[in-house]
Amino acid sequence: MQIVRTIPELRAALAKRPGRPAFVPTMGNLHDGHIALVHQARPLGDTLVSSIFVNRLQFLPHEDFDSYPRTWDADCARLQAAGCDIVFAPREADLYPEPQTFRLQPDPQLADMLEGHFRPGFFAGVCTVVMKLFSAVFFASGGGTAVFGKKDYQQLMVIRRMVQQFALPVEVVAGDTARAPDGLALSSRNGYLSEAERAEAVQLSLALRALAHEAVAAGPDLPAQLPALEQRAQQALAARGWQPDYLTVRRRGDLQPPQTGAAGDALVVLGAARLGKTRLIDNLEV
Template sequence: MTYSRRIRPSMHIVHTIADLRAALAGRGRPAFVPTMGNLHAGHLSLVAQARPLGDVSVASIFVNRLQFAPHEDFDSYPRTWQADCDALQAAGCDLLFAPRESDLYPQPQTFTVQPDPQLDGMLEGHFRPGFFAGVCTVVMKLFSAVFFASGGGTAVFGKKDYQQLMVIRHMVQQFALPIAIVAGETARAGDGLALSSRNGYLDAAARSRAVQLSQALRALADAALQPGADLAALEAHALQTLSAQGWEADYLTVRERSDLSPPVGAPQAGQLVALGAARLDGTRLIDNLEF
């Protein structure tokens, strides 16, 4: 990747862990937003949310090879460096950490962070084996780099990656890291589609149909709260409906917000989340709806 410096000097950009730690020394507690770049309004809303939560706002851009399976889109994942820099600066980000792969992984990353098997064995972890180990490993390394000088701070993650947010929270708790994990609401387009970097893979026709995923989750959530609802039957119907619309669905399901376990007894409003993942014309989209 070639890095351009055509940017006003108010946002500092560093590429190495040593330079990041030096830039943060004496600047108080960071408020951190990790990203893989190709930024959209959802990312920028997290940066805006983070800014008042610390003494210095930090974002990272790093496409993490460890969380991609060999058949997934690591090589083709969109890299939009200059647009990302411009957007972060406009959003008021103080410091951008943009390591090259050799900066973050100067040697093979043979030590990894293994997530809780119960959380890792379901939903995203089931359909993307190794994904959460890759996420946890890179996030732990980013946390070590960003919070080294201050001894702690705040990190903001979006709710669109609902299970990822839960995995990171559990990791922070179990390692007793002095980092507050704050959730940001999912940003949506006008038709309700959750904003995602992978939306850019959709052509115009697929983009117009992509909202069907959020609509399916809304219908599933509404049906789940009806007296005598049979969740297994409702989930199966939701999958069939989405498949009939041309999607290849991995899951559409209702779970407890607290631990993503299947509800026991009658579903209770205010405690549940509907989650879904499905492919449309080869592009895999995820979404969720708390209800």
């Protein structure tokens, strides 16, 4: 497994390899969910590339950029065992050698709701770094495949829309959310949880499952019932000591609320809530 730090080094390494890359971007602190994406990407390209970069641009000033876990040695060992060919691990000065004053502004109709509402500027930071990573990884080959997890559902949709609107030669493939045996979605931030909080954390996925069940039961009347269903779901979590940001039912196609007369739309239930000092997100396709 080759480790490269700069964009020129990455492009030079890929130029020596025939075919098209498959790419899995990460911020490190890898868990089984990341490794599942790496295994999924392995047969989708001729060279498997994974990046490790904690992107300052997608963190708000009060968020955990400085304390975000960096587990370099363990991450490299896991990627090597998973069959990764190249690890692109730029330092901040490598990826942003000067202030990144040019930034991508995603469609507010998709990016300013849900996560974008509670974390303003988050998706602009995500799109900017992903565009730069795509430029670095796919420059030599003219295109390839990138794998993103469904756990960050809105992020996946924003990236897909960006690729479509800029006509990038990249196929974005979705990977299913990896879960612990009790149903908790795997996340790098789960490591922040105390033992008691970890036992409680599964309640987010259980709340989403209950909301999904109620949404299905509501049938054509879902648009009318939805505000009350969402409020009840948030109140139930709050009663357990959580601080919910949202628990909601949206259309998979555009993350807008289901509309009257649009029965049969594929739906997704999404939630974000803070447990102690840790903010967790999850979703379930209905």
